[in-house]
Amino acid sequence: MADADRGYRLAESLTRAAGRTYFLASRLLPVDGRRAVFALYGYARTVDDVVDGAGGSQPRSARLDALENGLAAALAGAPVPAGLSRDEADMLAALAESVDRFAIPAETFEAFGRSMRMDLPGDPLFRNRYATLDALAEYTYGSAAVIGLQLLPILGAAPDPDTARGAALLGEAFQLTNFLRDVGEDLNRNRIYLPLDHLGAFGVDEQELRHDATAGTAGPRMRRATAHLIAVNRDQYRRTLPAIASLPRRSRPAICAAARSYSAILTAIEDRGHDVFAARAVVPVHRRLGHAVTAVAGRPALG
Structure with a gap:
């Protein structure tokens, strides 16, 4: 029989190792909420690793099927089907x-x-280029917006359409920040998540992206496109502020801290002249700790 307590511990370890911003922010939640965040992150990280081809001898599509079938069984209170490891079952x-x-x-x-299958080569839903921000939103709804919606009941938020829209938008804002930070890493996987029309407006095409990635530094056109997309991203964060402010006082600091730490990645990109290829933008631990302290003190999520 699967061991949920062990599963929480495994998910916590995975979150601590791979989702440091989420892990630190989750420490500001009550224990039950914290454990639920770990469980959500553990599943999302495991699925994402499968799609990216990490570990396992089965085809990625079969591994993804097994995880989804396992979750359906677990939600129904049925035994987890064969094909999953003990860690995954727990x-x-x-x-x-x-x-x-x-x-x-x-x-x-x-x-x-659905969005994970959009990342999976050979799947009918597969897509690795996005012409517009609206096209990208089809992907980020499932990959990020729904994470915000999943967190709302954990945070104790009252059912409210405006809060739900803000939570979904915050998830998408986090995702766009990831895409800006990880342009080179995604390109190595033959993925371009940044919308092609926004890049094209600054004269950046795929050939230029690959040239800059090979050179290890962004050219002037890519730097201008990055500055523009950072402005788009900051506007997303700005529009989430009313929803964050509406969260219960007990859980609000966790989201404030996460929003501050994620948006600080944009500042790190700006500080190196909008060069997304020179090195991966990171927010130091001491700054993330400072964001947590600031959030507990009741300061707004941004600024």
């Missing part, structure tokens, strides 16, 4: 327990799975 049990405890909408996991 983390799925933890996630199912959290979904039940906080009434997290099960359909959000379907949307998440």
Whole structure:
């Protein structure tokens, strides 16, 4: 039988190692909420690693099917089917327990799975270029917006359409920040998430992206495109502020801290002259700790 308690511990270790901003922000939540965040992150990280081809001898599509079927079984209270490791079965049990405890909408996991299949070569949904920001939003709804929606009941937020829209937008803002930080890494996987029309407006095409990546430094056109997309991203964060302010006082600091730390990645990119190819932009631990302290003190999420 799957062990949910062990699953929470495994998910916590995974979050600590791979999701440092989420891990630090989660420490500001009550224990039950914290464990649920770990369970959500553990599942998302595991699926994302499968799609990126990390570990396992099975085809990626079969591994993804097994995880999705395992989650469906766990949510239904049925035994986890064969084909999953003990660690995966235990983390799925933890996630199912959290979904039940906080009434997290099960359909959000379907949307998440759809977007993960958009990253999977050979899948009918596969896509690795996005012509416009609206086209990208189809992907980021499942990969990021639904994560915000999953967190709302954990945060104790009252059902409210404006808060839900803000939570979804914050997830998308985090995702666009990731895309700006990881342009080179994504290009190595033959993925371009930044919308091609926004890049093209500054004269950047795929050939130029690859040239800059090979050179290890962004050219003038790419730097201008990056500055523009950072402005778009900052506007996303700005529009989430009313929703963050509406969160319960007990859980609001966690989201404030995460928003500050993620938006600080944009500042790190700016500080190196908008060069997204020279090195990966990071926010030092001491600054993330400072964001947590600031959030607990009741300061706004940004600024």
